[in-house]
Amino acid sequence: MxxxxxxxxxxxxxxxxxxxxxxxxxxxxxxxxxxxxxxxxxxxxxxxxxxxxxxxxxxxxxxxxxxxxCHNSSCQVAKATAFSICEICEKVTEISSAGLSKYLANFKDKDGMKYSKYNLEFFGLCKKCR
Amino acid sequence: MxxxxxxxxxxxxxxxxxxxxxxxxxxxxxxxxxxxxxxxxxxxxxxxxxxxxxxxxxxxxxxxxxxxxCHNSSCQVAKATAFSICEICEKVTEISSAGLSKYLANFKDKDGMKYSKYNLEFFGLCKKCR
DNA sequence: CTTTCTAATGTTATATTATTACATAATGTT
DNA sequence: AACATTATGTAATAATATAACATTAGAAAG
Structure with missing residues (x-):
């Protein structure tokens, strides 16, 4: 098509x-x-x-x-995502941190396995609700 | 009760x-x-x-x-969790890595906000399916 | 020990989220 | 043009989750 x-x-x-x-x-x-x-x-x-x-x-x-x-120019493909979620107002923000991406992409589990695909959701209070 | x-x-x-x-x-x-x-x-x-x-x-x-x-003695409270999920056989394993927990608990977003609560899901292939 | 409060339970109904199955149409490929 | 692939349309239904209300069990405090 x-x-x-x-x-x-x-x-x-x-x-x-x-x-x-x-x-x-x-x-x-x-x-x-x-x-x-x-x-x-x-x-x-x-x-x-x-x-x-x-x-x-x-x-x-x-x-x-x-x-x-997606507002993160670096994720052309939906493979490695991170968000913060406000537990009061439910505001969700995509996190684009090179450090975080790098850390997670390089993370090895106890079998030595790496994962290029992941989804991370942080929970807390946003600026307004704090 | x-x-x-x-x-x-x-x-x-x-x-x-x-x-x-x-x-x-x-x-x-x-x-x-x-x-x-x-x-x-x-x-x-x-x-x-x-x-x-x-x-x-x-x-x-x-x-x-x-x-x-939960098979992770350190998470008495369900706040900070990480898993690996096999995309073929759907096996799920809880990850308990002090390094990872520490990194995520100390992670600051661009507003300087820290999050003690998070959920991380890694996707890939388990040992058997690899 | 009995009154009072809170958390858990039981039950019915319903809301919300997501997919199966099958037919058709549009676009891509050779 | 023939064929393959991807997208669409439509109806029905499966899978996941909650609302509302009545009741019961245990904890706490006097």
């Missing part, structure tokens, strides 16, 4: 919505918001989300079942 | 099941397995799971919506 970087119609609609959102969006909230654009079924949303995650345009916040746009 | 460390009947039944399982267990699989012990409803399972997570006896693997018993 097209190369990785060009999004299809549904993918673009859904990416735009998430990208404009100040907070992570949940799948059914996305669905509700794009119904006026002709996307009617959950599966259409989940398919677009899967693809967007795969190509690194968005990330899933696993502990919240929600999705945010 | 009782002090933190003693489990109630439902909590004990569910903890024992998870503790004996070689792999993470999902809530409805737990429910199915404890129905013969008189636990009939999802909510009974979720309530016990919540409590067990809260007191650090089990951890939730967020990316899998599944639960494993």
């Amino acid at each position: 097209q190369k990785q970087t060009l999004l299809t119609k549904n993918q673009q609609i859904i990416f735009d919505l998430i990208d404009r959102s100040p907070e992570p969006m949940k799948a059914y909230s996305i669905l509700f918001n794009v119904q006026k654009k002709g996307i009617k079924a959950p599966l259409q949303v989940y398919r677009a989300l899967d693809k967007l995650v795969e190509i690194g345009k968005i990330h899933k916040i696993e502990s919240r079942n929600a999705f945010i746009a | 009782q002090k933190q460390t003693l489990l109630t009947k439902n909590q004990q039944i569910i903890f024992d099941l998870i503790d004996r399982s070689p792999e993470p267990m999902k809530a409805y699989s737990i429910l199915f397995n404890v129905q013969k012990k008189g636990i009939k409803a999802p909510l009974q399972v979720y309530r016990a799971l919540d409590k067990l997570v809260e007191i650090g006896k089990i951890h939730k693997i967020e990316s899998r919506n599944a639960f494993i018993a």
Whole structure:
């Protein structure tokens, strides 16, 4: 159909919505918001989300079942992600720290195994809620 | 009713099941397995799971919506967890690395914020699947 | 030991999140 | 043009999780 970087119609609609959102969006909230654009079924949303995650345009916040746009130019592919999550207001921020990425990418478990793929979620209070 | 460390009947039944399982267990699989012990409803399972997570006896693997018993004596409270997950066989192992814990507990984001609570999930292939 | 408070339980119903299955259409490849 | 691959549309349903309300058991304090 097209190369990785060009999004299809549904993918673009859904990416735009998430990208404009100040907070992570949940799948059914996305669905509700794009119904006026002709996307009617959950599966259409989940398919677009899967693809967007795969190509690194968005990330899933696993502990919240929600999705945010990637604002970290270094993660073209959704492999190594870190977030801070405010336990009061639920604000989520993607962390891009070269030191952290490097530490985690080089981390070896007790079998000497390294992992290029990981997801890290920090929990605490954001500036405002502190 | 009782002090933190003693489990109630439902909590004990569910903890024992998870503790004996070689792999993470999902809530409805737990429910199915404890129905013969008189636990009939999802909510009974979720309530016990919540409590067990809260007191650090089990951890939730967020990316899998599944639960494993804690085998890390250092995490009495479920605050700072790290796991490796095999993308083929789905084996999950809790990582207890003093270095990693220390690094993450001391990590400061760009606002200088530290986080004592986090969850890290590494993805890759386990020894067997490699 | 009995009143009172809190945490846990039981039960029904329902909300939320995600996938299966199958048919069609659009684009990419040769 | 023929074929392969990826995306779409649609309906149904599976899997995960919570709300609301009534009851019971144990802890705490007098």
